[in-house]
Amino acid sequence: MATVIDTLKDRPRHPEKASRPDTPMLRKPEWLRVRAPGSAGYNETRDVVRANGLTTVCEEAACPNIGECWSVGHATMMIMGEICTRACAFCNVATGRPDPLDPTEPARVAEAVAKMGLKHVVITSVDRDDLADGGAAHFAAVVLAIRAAAPATTIEILTPDFLRKDGAAEIVIDSAPDVFNHNLETVPRLYLTIRPGARYYNSLRLLERVKERDPTRFTKSGLMVGLGEAKEEVMQVMDDMRSAGVDFLTIGQYLQPTRKHAAVDRFVHPDEFAAYEAIARAKGFLMVSASPLTRSSHHAGEDFAKLQAARAALSSAA
Numbered sequence: 001m002a003t004v005i006d007t008l009k010d011r012p013r014h015p016e017k018a019s020r021p022d023t024p025m026l027r028k029p030e031w032l033r034v035r036a037p038g039s040a041g042y043n044e045t046r047d048v049v050r051a052n053g054l055t056t057v058c059e060e061a062a063c064p065n066i067g068e069c070w071s072v073g074h075a076t077m078m079i080m081g082e083i084c085t086r087a088c089a090f091c092n093v094a095t096g097r098p099d100p101l102d103p104t105e106p107a108r109v110a111e112a113v114a115k116m117g118l119k120h121v122v123i124t125s126v127d128r129d130d131l132a133d134g135g136a137a138h139f140a141a142v143v144l145a146i147r148a149a150a151p152a153t154t155i156e157i158l159t160p161d162f163l164r165k166d167g168a169a170e171i172v173i174d175s176a177p178d179v180f181n182h183n184l185e186t187v188p189r190l191y192l193t194i195r196p197g198a199r200y201y202n203s204l205r206l207l208e209r210v211k212e213r214d215p216t217r218f219t220k221s222g223l224m225v226g227l228g229e230a231k232e233e234v235m236q237v238m239d240d241m242r243s244a245g246v247d248f249l250t251i252g253q254y255l256q257p258t259r260k261h262a263a264v265d266r267f268v269h270p271d272e273f274a275a276y277e278a279i280a281r282a283k284g285f286l287m288v289s290a291s292p293l294t295r296s297s298h299h300a301g302e303d304f305a306k307l308q309a310a311r312a313a314l315s316s317a318a
């Protein structure tokens with residue numbers, strides 16, 4: 001199990017949450033237990049990450065899948081620093097005032113991707129509300145640098161919402177990643193408590209704009225469950241996503257990083273995930289991954305191959 005780190009370079013990770021009352025942490029059910037990391041493959045991935053000075057969301061978000069993913073060389077890189085300008089109630093990424101962007105980062109990330117010989121890479125970032133374009137140009141520069149250094153690698157990006165950053169999303173879309181992912185995270189009713197700095201409709205429109213600008217681009221979005229949402233609300237979000245043309249839906253269990261974060265309302269049973277998956281497939285998503293340990297970037301490479309195959313099958317049937 002990944003360890004939750006509560007301090008970052010001698011400062012609290014979440015200063016804005018320090019005065020909040022502790023919330024109880026529920027004991028995890030059997031189906032959420034994972035093996036501790038430490039295989040040879042895990043150590044190799046960790047060494048490449050450290051040698052290239054990279055930040056990963058695997059570590060920053062205390063992802064439970066890190067042992068499995070890193071053992072097969074799959075790490076999701078987090079660009080634009082390790083400090084986020086938002087303060088979402090579910091997220092373990094440190095919050096505060098970020099450092100200036102590092103202009104050497106696109107080349108360093110691209111070099112690491114080429115060195116690791118990745119077939120598929122997932123790049124995400126912190127929110128950079130402090131920058132005029134929300135970091136869009138930097139994000140695009142990373143995508144283009146990877147294309148140049150590793151042309152055979154397919155690229156999936158998991159972006160911030162670029163709220164109130166006119167023209168920013170278009171810059172990122174035009175860098176032509178293979179998959180554009182932006183997570184809606186939860187149902188609209190819970191935005192004010194779980195994702196207070198974001199707006200549901202803005203996030204949905206971002207996904208729709210990707211399709212409007214380039215209908216060939218794959219789009220993907222994800223939800224956490226176990227935060228207090230009702231099944232009907234999840235089904236409504238599925239419909240909203242389909243209206244926005246989203247191809248790939250991921251649904252996973254919310255896990256509470258610390259006692260200062262939003263409490264887990266309940267652990268959703270694996271059978272309920274299977275039911276969500278069946279409903280989502282019936283609603284027309286090309287791909288659905290729904291399980292307690294599903295995360296946006298979990299098995300992203302294999303899932304991208306399935307996504308391509310699903311689109312090809314659909315067009316040959318048309």
Ligand code: SF4
Nearest residue numbers: 058063066069297298
């Ligand atoms: S699921 Fe994603 S964030 Fe978690 S360890 Fe795997 S690659 Fe990293």
